[in-house]
Amino acid sequence: MNNLKLYIIIAFCVLTNSINAQQDSKAIKIVENAIDAMGGKSFLKSISTLYCNSETQMDERAVNWITKEMIPNKGSFEIIYQDRTVYKSWYDGKLGYQLSDGKKVLANQDQFKDKEFKKNIFNEFDYLDTSLYKLEYVSIEDVESRKCNKIKATLINGKITYLYFDLKTSLLTKSETVKDGEANSFSTVIYGDYSKFKKLTYFTKMRFGSNADAQSAKIIELFYNEKINETDFK
Template identity: 45%
Template sequence: MKLLTTAITICSVFAAHQTAFSQSTNETKAKEIIEKAIDTTGGKDLLSSIKTLYTKSSTVMDGRNVNYITKEMAPNMGSFEIEYQGRIVYRSWFDGKTGYETVNGEKKVADQEEFKDKLDRKYIMNEIAYLDPSLYKAEFVGTDQENKLQLVKVTAKDGSVTNLYYDTESFLLKKEVHENPAKGSFSTTLCTEYKKYGDLNYCSKTTLRSENGDQVMTLLDLYYNKNIRKSDFKF
């Protein structure tokens, strides 16, 4: 009986060691893939140096041609605007502590649950954040040989999960699936084209998939580290 107990104990320790080794290996490989993705989009020095980011994209919403405008400032300030026929018809923004929105010209405090994930942000570029263990846990899941994609799962502090699909050759991000169990939300984003903006290689054509159909966004303009100030996010 004593020998059996000893054998079981040894097997349990060995299994636990193997599990820990496997997890460590998966984390190491995930970080290697993310680092290669960083290299192919401009390098760690460039991505880490980006403290403000502006994008303007064109899309179709409810049958109308509109533009989406985003502004971001490190560590966690940001705004989103919908522009229709040269006029801003909707705006939401976060000043680093509180989220607001403007609807029909009226400014008001927004539902703070919508901005909860902003509180932990430290970086503009997501891949830099994924390498920070205080924000995310990264794991390599596997390789889709048929579509030539490598899947990396990153789990945020709030429990939300983002599945990242990187091209096995270029290491560019091709698909992103975001899940938030707490909110019951699920979204899929496809990146079909990339373009250089200065030294930054960035997704220039994006498809958002949902139950209501696909929405295609084409990037019209992007610049970083200029023309954005803290005053842009004040109430």
């Protein structure tokens, strides 16, 4: 009888491990399909810089957000109002900075704590890096009236992000990042209106929250492998 119980336990463990392996394999395939839908692995890997200019509203004023990224993890963010830079922060690959009264100063490094784990312009490649993330397939769920595959991505520092990929297009529709220490509280971004920028298929609309009236932004310019150089992160 004891041997029978042991066999049942072993069989259960083997079955559970097999199911988990299948889920991981499915999650990986979903992310790979997203990469293909965006333009393909070899093409995306050829992109070393990404420049985006987005229109949005802040305090009922029309502003532009300028984001610049350079492989592997350099990045900058600017808020432009009436052709003036009213805010700027950037990461030079090691430390984060911001402008204060027109002068370069060290920023709160907590803003950049995930940068050390970034190796690619496109997050999809980082998700597939087993030294950075563990992927788990969760389920099929509805997002904005679309059926989506839901994946759990756990970064090695413990940060958890849920990713929703459209079943029809394979493209990312929503991301939910679990807020620090709050298992049921999420930072949500909805992605939509994918367009072609030469060979790159990329979202042009972002909404920062699940509610229809949450803040949104629209990308009006996107360039890759141009308009950016090392001095942007000095």
